[in-house]
Amino acid sequence: MPAICIEAQQRLGQTLRSLYERTVDGEPIPLDQVDLLLRLRQRERELRRQR
Numbered sequence: 001m002p003a004i005c006i007e008a009q010q011r012l013g014q015t016l017r018s019l020y021e022r023t024v025d026g027e028p029i030p031l032d033q034v035d036l037l038l039r040l041r042q043r044e045r046e047l048r049r050q051r
Contacts (some may be wrong), residue, residue: 003043003047003048012040019033
């Protein structure tokens, strides 16, 4: 069972694809986006541990 709803997964996927497409030319991902991704990953791990 996913930790976030399918709509949120799709929205996040679209955002990440958009960021990837804009950074393909070698630009770094903005630090605020990196921070967001790290927080999401940490939350995902916390939710897995609770199961």
